[in-house]
Amino acid sequence: MPAERHTLYDWFAASATGHPDQPALEIGDTELTYTELARLVDTLAAHLLRHLDGEPPRRVGLLAARTAVAYAGYLAIQRLGAAVVPLGPSFPAERNAGIARAAQLDAVLADGTAENTGRFDAPTLTLTDPELLRLTAPPLPAIRPARPEDLAYILFTSGSTGVPKGVPIQHRNICAYLTHVVPRCVAGPGARFSQTFDLTFDPSVHDMFTAWGSGATLVVPTRDDLLSPVRFVNRHALTHWNSVPSVISIAKRFRALRPGSMPTLRSSMFCGEPLTLQQAEAWQQAAPLSQVENAYGPTELTVTCTAYRLPPDRSDWPAPANGTVPIGTPHEGVQLLLHEGELCVRGPQRFPGYLDPANNTDRFLAPDGSPYDPTTALTDAHWYRTGDGVARAGEDAPLVHLGRGDQQVQVHGYRVELTEVEAALRALPGVMDAAVLPRTTPGGTELTAAYTGTPGTEDGLRTALRDRLPGYMVPATLTGLDALPLNRNGKVDRAALGELLGIPGHPA
Template identity: 30%
Template sequence: MELTEELKDLSRRAGVTRFMTLLAAFNLLLSRHTGQEDIVVGSTIAGRNRPELDGVIGFFINALALRTDLSGNPSFIDLLKRVREVCLDAYTHQDLPFEKVVEELNPQRDFSRNPLFQVLFNWADVSERVLTLPGCEIVKLSYAAPSAKFDLTVYAPEIDGRVELAIVYNAELFSEARIAGLLEQFSCLLSQIVEKPERSIDQYSLVTPSAQAVLPDPTEPLDDTWEGAFHELLSKQAEHAPERLAVVDPNETWTYRELDMRSNQLANYLVASGIQPNDIIAIYAHRTSALVLALLGILRAGAVFVILDPTYPASRLISYLRIARPRGWVHIEGAGELSQELRDYLAGLDLCCRLTLPNGKASSDRSPWQDYSSRDLGVPIQADDPAYVAFTSGSTGEPKGVLCRHGPVTHFLPWHKKTFDVGASDRVGLVSGLSYSLLHRDIFTPLFLGATLYVPGPNDMESPERLSNWLRQTGITVLHLTPALGQLMQTVSERILPSLRCVFFAGDVLTTHDTAMIRKSAPNSKILNFYGATETQRAVGYYAVPEHISTQARGGRQAIPLGRGIKDVQLLLLTAGGQLAGIGELGELYVRSPHLARGYVGDDELTQQKFIVNPFTKKSGDRLFRTGELGRYLPDGNVEWVGRKGRRVNIRGFRVELGEVESVLSQHPCSN
């Protein structure tokens, strides 16, 4: 009752009707949910605007399309003025039949939808009535409720002195929980509006009291504990189970003791060659056990690695080298010969160490570092020290180098072990591309667990059939895939993988169809959807896909949720006004964690733009990474992926800035 009176008072002061006030608030609600500023809502009008029609029996109701512009972030008072003008203009032309408007505009028709609006806002009273007739007994006949004519029909009549809100909705599009939440948000929004109508519309919050229980609190303290450097954790595994198999590739096996000893020898050699802490070493690599050895040796030396994929064009690899400015070069045997262009560029670098790493233990016995100590150098490593450089697409035509820290590499490993019940008995397949952040998870996670890392040979990766055979023969139990690779594997006719018990997806949008097909291939597996970015270093969001999930929605192309933040990570959806988004409200995704990358190599300005101080705490060490992704909170607090902000796409798990594509195309002689 109190809110109704306050709405009446606001309407009187603003010179508008209560319908206009409610419509303006509902337009704002729709705008916040859709991310659109041009909102068209339908309404009805009695059509009896002449006295001579008062006593005439008949149907005179006409539909009005009320189009409101919410651009420019006006105050609610100014929005009311816009809505008043829209309504008065519509009332002036109310005699024009709606059918005639549609005929004149001639929009592209879809007979499953209304041609001009899908939401109807009505002032009518739809509460149940009791009919009484003198001398008659009245019996109400029940009937099946008709299907919704619109996606949403909102009723806001005043009954017994108070405004009552009701919604009729299309059950194929919305759940009851979603609509109940929408009504709660409408009521919450109205309460804020009557209290401060002069506010800019982006300053009103859609976070309701019930939503606070499931949404992240952006002021909650997060644990910044460091587990220690990864190579230190590996040494503990070598002490605990020295003869356990650590790495298996088609040619040989490495125990934890051998891996620990040889990586220490490599580290001692690198330091003796002039490598200093924080120096960058480029690794020209392919999938092999020698890659694991190289990573460990470089980390033990206190240096920083960057992996170069031989399948990339030389010009791309040179861009990486120009940004990273390495002091060392490791060429893994079997990665292929360097192009002349790449050799020429390397000749001009100031390298203190250039090494060919043998592809095998036997060859390592003849390596330059065989006589070096196998004792740990004891180089002091802190959580904030750089561990590696990873690259992602840049909008200017140049890739962006991300400087990644030691802390995030190990912080989440105990959580990963506990949450997904993985351990020393598991066999993990190394099938990720060399440029993926997944590659690090493929390597670091199993070696932390004391599990065995299996590396497929080049022939095993040549076709889905060979990869599937390799997975069966090796008895792989844990696998990290991109959705694109998962789809490729489904082309194999005989594809049952009985040993596979955990499949982690990351790198692109995962659909219900994808998960259903993988479930057929790996009937004993749990399926997890991971979310992360190069700048977050690891997967920072996760969603456990239910065993039984419908594939009916959108023909099986319904996106699997990104989920919620893992331990000490929050997935924050923020509005244009910088507020936490409510349930269903469109927001930009920010990752909050003490365990983010340092920033971009040689680009402090971009680092400050993308890694921002948490506006809710304003503490310098409390950072958010701005992902550029758009999403919504579901009623259970999980994040639903919606799209990408700006000009960026993902192709088979690779993040590509369209500006970079344009920059490259513009260099072609035929480009205008």
């Protein structure tokens, strides 16, 4: 790793020094060069510090999305040596408030776009983009820089206990990741990167800092742009793309993926959910000059930890029995262990353990592969248990993802514990019991739920769930039953329930 890049902010700062006049950020009609963005970041950092009476924060919530405040804010928090804790502008207010409490925020920076702002115990600074661009502040005083072992960001993922889990990522984790992937992007000034992921989802860190770590331009789409990826790519002459594979299915459904329809793309990465060979072929035909790469990794392993780049010639592609593109080989320094078919990982990208140590139980193995004793200290030598089943077709063949053996699914790239959705349903007045299953659709995975009791109308149930869960966790269909089917052990028979809900072949 270059000596000057020990923290996440260092990757941006190096490009601001080396490519000051190159465009760093495009949002709508606003374009900022690296010099302009760096100046704005320092001004915002100084303003935030003054808002906190000069006391440098440790953790700052960022309640913002697809605005200049969001991106300048992310960098300003890093500039202050603090950890970013993204909050969801579309999340229910109580969910954001719960995340803020669990993260013990010192401040919240908001852009005013949240549907339900709610109240936070920490001081809150709200700025619109026009206010940000007019902002003035005294020079930023000397700040103790973050250290490699300090936290760069904390993301909260769906929790099997019904409560989101905090996943802290250290600067050394994300810098190890960027040291591997930035050269793979083969980018520099003039390259143009998409930013399709919400800040609450860790591939957004890849989007921002592979662009800014290369001296390239980060181009931010609107929500409407995300529904028309081909048009967005061509309108902005993008060279680098990153999204969930379901974007391909949406584009195919609208018949937008015509051969050669994205001639400017040179690199395309997909992550967050399985990439099928059919999806990859459709994208490659539409972007014939682009590499197509499938990347894999849970949040705990810092964005992605393995990747597979498809050969340019379709005849050289592998053909796994499950019809998906392999997840490939590990990033530099990442070590893999197959434990009874489950992928376990350690190395410089592995997170230091959950924010709540109680969540570490059953999620790690000891260095020798034996069960982890949660009463002992967690070290870098411990293996993280991903919960994902993998296999190889041969000794030197790339890894293929086989699915999971628990109740965790991916919905448009977001990790969802079905038990958290079920807990939210059971907490509603009138609901006696509930079970949730995934359903595969042309647009990706969606959730469908069954419940017992007399809670009222389906619309009323859905509205109540939206007050508790992010939109992607709210089931698309809700079906009332007299009773949930049970197996001989008295547990929900998910295979039988799948048949009742029209999802044949769903595993038990």
